[in-house]
Amino acid sequence: MTAALFPEVVVNGEIIPSAAIAAEAQNHSAPKDKPGIAWRKAAQALTIRALLLQEAQRRGLTAEPEELSPGRVETEEEALIRVLLDQALTITPVTEETVREEWAKNPERYRSAPLWDVSHILCACDPRDAEGRTAAEARANAILEKLDGDAKDFANAARESDCGSKASGGHLGQLGPGDTVPEFEAALRELPEDSISPAPVLSRHGWHIIRLNAIASGQVLPFETVRPKIAEAQEKTAWARASREFVETIAKGAEISGTCLAPI
Template identity: 35%
Template sequence: MDEVMEKISVGGIEIAQSDIAAEAQNHPSGTPEEARASAAEALVVRRLLLNEADRLHIAAPDLTDANGNKLAPDDARIEALLEQEVKTPTADSAVAKRFYEQHEDRFSSPTIVEAEHILFAASPDDEFAYSLATGDARGVIRKVQAEPDAFGKLARELSACSSKEQGGNLGQIGSGQTVEPFEKALFALAEGELCAQPVKSRFGVHVIRAGRRVEGETLPFEAVEQKIADYLEEASFRKAVSQYLSILASQTEIEGVAFEAVDGPLVQ
């Protein structure tokens, strides 16, 4: 779907501009025009489905949403239409197992490492301050190498991070929980190892020591089988609905919106 025109209709039924404006409130976008276009797309999809429900004489069943609230009649009719017309296969154990084997990396628990650090704050844009911070970090590294038990004391005295109150201890760190240079250096260390070089980040310069390390483990298939099956069935349903909408659109005169393959709000 592309540009929204002034008049929008589906199968000869015009969608009121006031309805598009009201629907736009449900489509946060960068600009009002984008919100209006998204709203128009959603209402075109909705009207396509309701027109088909009319053609098939589908009445509104008594249905509720995930929170137990009764669906509005039109929403219930759309649900009943999709239930009747869109058929998808179930994902049996063999299908789920193949997906698991092909994407085993998705089912691994993350490696976590306890981290200690001492931060010398400096902006990378301030070359002089950054250089001084790097020199201070090198000095602390030498002290810790000579006296490992001094790390906590030095952190409390020198660190610009709030973790200084815990002797520089940041707790357990997993992938994606901190800035990339820090993470890369931390995960390269063995348990109990001090990073021999200062680590530079946008926050300043760090002295880093790794604590206890727990390696990630692949979850057994049995623990994730149902989640995989649910995911595959949901993906299959979404694709089938998209194809169904495309068929309906090809059989319907639509004005005001260029209608192509659909993956819009109702498909999701």
């Protein structure tokens, strides 16, 4: 992807450098075979940034950068945009009624995290080592074939595991979301209770044969517990909507070439 493939982006006479768009494109996702999508998303983002900064300048705004987190301070441009939006946006306050209405639509959505009682057999390898990965997979498949779906014999088969849990039949105990690597957790979420993964699961540690012994579904949480989360989500939604509408308003009176602000 080169800048020559894309038109020059100009916002009210201000040229956005192609190098800046290329750098911004690294922050936007796109299919591997369609890098132009990332470029167009980046061009949009920088166009919006330019519009906001131009509007702040038109209003004669000034801003003092604030500390965002320990060791990270806003840039002057970030501070100007913050001050502009604080001045320009009118956000409808979230009320107790709107929060309760959202919760009442489906209280089942708000549950505590599930717990999985899990055992596994690990055939360790470095996934980056093709030869070692293939050998470990073959070994895992051989163990899985011997099990033949028999979850009851799992503890005996776990003696062949490369994990210290083999001393307790491969038992890992109770795990919750985030307690294990993403690949392992994704497989857990697909398994029925009292079953074994139909194929070995690869993670950074090697190949796993996973047994889901039992699952404790999360409990429905009371309104008082989830109220802050719902209110925060509604506030963010309202702010995003107001921001989008404000950008659309100033864009209507702008001269923009080389990009558009329609959703990609």
